[in-house]
Amino acid sequence: MPAFEIGMLGLGIKLLSVVLWHGVSRCPHCGKRGEGLSWVYRKMYCSCCGHVLPFDDGPLNAAEPPLDGRQRFRLKRSRARLLFVLGLAGVAFVVGSALAFNLMMPSFRTEDELWAVIGTIWTARDICVFVGLAGMVLWGITWVLASRCLRCPGCGQGLAAPWQGRGQIRWCQSCGAALAFEDELEYGKS
Numbered sequence: 001m002p003a004f005e006i007g008m009l010g011l012g013i014k015l016l017s018v019v020l021w022h023g024v025s026r027c028p029h030c031g032k033r034g035e036g037l038s039w040v041y042r043k044m045y046c047s048c049c050g051h052v053l054p055f056d057d058g059p060l061n062a063a064e065p066p067l068d069g070r071q072r073f074r075l076k077r078s079r080a081r082l083l084f085v086l087g088l089a090g091v092a093f094v095v096g097s098a099l100a101f102n103l104m105m106p107s108f109r110t111e112d113e114l115w116a117v118i119g120t121i122w123t124a125r126d127i128c129v130f131v132g133l134a135g136m137v138l139w140g141i142t143w144v145l146a147s148r149c150l151r152c153p154g155c156g157q158g159l160a161a162p163w164q165g166r167g168q169i170r171w172c173q174s175c176g177a178a179l180a181f182e183d184e185l186e187y188g189k190s
Contacts, residue, residue, distance in 0.1 A: 027053060047158070050171035050178070070176050071154055077181035079149040080162035086142045087162075093135025101128035152177055 026033055030049035044053045052064045104124040108114045152158035158172030160179040170179045 027051070045171050045173050045176040047161075047171050047173050050169075050176060052176075065176065067178075070178055072178040072180060073153045074180060074182045075150060075153075075160050079145070080160065080164070080181065083142050083146050083150065084162040086138050086145070090135040090138030090142060093138060094132050095135075097128040097132035097135065100131070101125065104128075152179060 022033060024033075027046040027049060029051040030046060032046060032048040045051065046053055050067050050070070101124060105121065108117050146159065146162075150160045150162065152160075152172040152175060154177045155172060155175040157174040158170075158177070158179065160170050160181070164170050164181065171177070172179055
């Protein structure tokens with residue numbers, strides 16, 4: 001049993017370190033929180049401003065390519081909106097099924113009422129479980145589609161944010177390329 005407790009302590013410390021990193025670390029150029037989570041040094045870029053993130057254990061003279069000289073990739077905003085809607089639908093299904101199960105549970109006072117209610121409980125439970133599973137399937141579909149449709153075409157690692165507004169550029173954290181949606185470049189030309 002001590003091995004399980006030690007393992008859970010290690011997992012808790014790892015999760016706490018991730019939470020603390022996202023709460024404390026900031027980009028020195030734009031101030032965005034939670035940038036550059038890596039356990040080993042690798043050249044990383046801020047997803048908000050595109051500058052190279054300095055680490056204490058990295059090379060001292062790392063040359064940063066200029067922001068205007070980097071590659072720019074276009075992604076389809078319609079796919080990002082579809083993924084955003086699918087993700088929100090998954091959240092609504094999971095939360096709705098939990099609330100519905102809690103609200104549909106009938107109360108009883110006697111044993112006869114309990115046995116009359118058991119049929120309702122099983123039916124309500126099954127419906128809520130299936131709706132919750134449908135929400136989790138939507139989350140899985142969203143994750144798979146996001147990993148295929150919103151990845152950086154240059155390196156295949158960075159992700160564009162589906163909630164990225166017009167006029168905003170998201171920078172790939174791995175290669176530093178600018179990720180914009182196709183309507184950004186069309187409106188920028190006129």
